[in-house]
Amino acid sequence: MIELAGLTKRYGEKVAVNNLTFAVRPGMVTGFLGPNGAGKSTTMRMMLGLDNPTAGDVRIDGKHYAQLKDPLKYIGALLDAKAMHGGRSAFNHLLCLAQSNGIPRTRVHEVLDTVGLTAVARKKAKGFSLGMGQRLGIAGALLGDPEILMFDEPVNGLDPEGIHWIRNLMKSLAQQGRTVFVSSHLMSEMALTAEHLVVIGQGRLLADLSMPDFIRQNSRSYVRLRSPQRERLLDVLHQAGVTAVEAGGGALEVDGATSEQLGELAARHQLVLHELSPQQASLEEAFMQLTAESVEYHAHADHQGPAPDGAPPSGQAPGRAPGQAWGAGRQQPRKGK
């Protein structure tokens, strides 16, 4: 278990991580989510004792990282796939790590086998593709068979096969009872792996809750209606006290009523419906709305264009109301900011 208490990191005037308090619990994959520049990597570096916090505290099973005598047996971390000397072979890279923690040499062969790099064990790391480098980094993380694993953006730059592999690996590690903490700026990726979410933006904690709760609290559900008798439908809806919003292609989007209610309403007024479908905003959108205020690097040039990184093409985001920009939540004043 990793516990953070009031963790803060300042670089001069700029606050990179602001008073973070949360815990990473064993037996599940905890997703650490935030837009670029939110402070994810800085937080992870502080967890590993690489950066000194300006204030606050991180404890691994109650101990400071620097107090761990053989940290690889507690924590395996993949911070950066290229955090290795390119001139060293994969085997020697892992061997020098193993020796520093008193891990037997046989274990190096085991982890190389686990990540599927046995065939290239004697090749230099600089000749490795991004995916192979990532696998070697993960082999290093698994070396001490640790109970806690941390991965910083593990799927970045991987091909679908590699992404699939990492996903399953993380899930199986969590199933063995380990603590798995994985950062990403892609909500869609987290949706497939994480059971618990910690969301930060501009160094502040925005959410710390389970995935189903996150979905429940942060995504909008609505019903999409299409009818040839559009004007009459609007009247009927208006009389029923339901607000409908125009969507593209003659469709209407209705909040606050179930599809059953709307279908029965239409039937009572003998309206023809061509479409009656419940919709839910994507998780990606929920994440965008949560962090909209705290995205550090906005793409300002084109407001209709693709949203900041990680956003799906607009076609995949059925929840977006017409004319409503990604950053709509930005205008909403929120307390506690």
Place this chain on the structure above:
Amino acid sequence: MTTPPTPQQPQAQPQQPQAPHAPAPAPQPQGAYAGAVAAPQGPPAMVPAPPPAPAAPAPPSAWQQAMNNAYTSPIPVTKTNIGHALASEWTKIKSVRSTVWTLSIFLILVIGIGLLAVANTQSDDYQDVPFTVPAFFGLMLGQICLITLGVLVTSSEYGTGMIRTTFTASPQRYRVLAAKALIFFVVAFVASAGSILLVGLMASGAHSGPEAGDIPWAGSVFKGALYVSLLGVLALAVGSMLRHSAGAITTMLGVVLVPAILPGFLNIWESTAKLGDKMADYNAINSLAKIFRIDGIDSSSTGNSQLVLLVVITAAAVAGAFALLEKRDV
């Protein structure tokens, strides 16, 4: 793993911004959600039940349970010590090509130039200088190789990002630096003492005629090797402080060459002439020359004070490297 005290509840939710369209019913998601919803149903034993109230963390009992079920590794826990760090650094230094290259060039320079000098000297040339003098010429150039290697031992880890992996594996940073310095010093000392000894043996074998004075030369093997190895350790400390290979190598070349060049200027003015003389006496090249008794065995300068100065400077640089090591982020 120790059972933790009653876990602290994570801070209450810092405000859950509601989606603009308020009611969020239907906890039965679809489409994109399928995976997300399926996930929590994974390992029932380990996963604390999804909290009943939105945003409330799992109750402590569930945590405790999860902690008790947490993974324990079959690999035995060992208390690491400097021995582990030395083994690791030894693997590191021998598993990259730059070590092999710089050391090979060093040996070629010292032994090659030494043998050339041996071949072009006569027995009477060794009348009042030790047999190791031929090694001095190669050593003047060869010391640059040891400086480069010393810098690379530390700075290459920063340049490649390896240092983050290293310090994650060994958070006792001082131990890592101590192991690096020790391993490097032993490697440099063995290589330089071995090559000086070899050249000395060649010279004494080839020029053992009656004209050669029987000058003792074991001291120059030891002191010469010590001098260039310390120069390498100084470079290692500078590399650790500057964290940049090119910058550190340039700095070290300055340390070696500037005091050899500057006296030429400083002697122009009377006020700086004294400083110029000191520099001329104590620069790295002259120091080596004194250690090898180039001026003749009767000369009063034995190179000992030069060696002491280098020991002091190296100790100061290593202390600086240790002091900065713990403070800085990597």
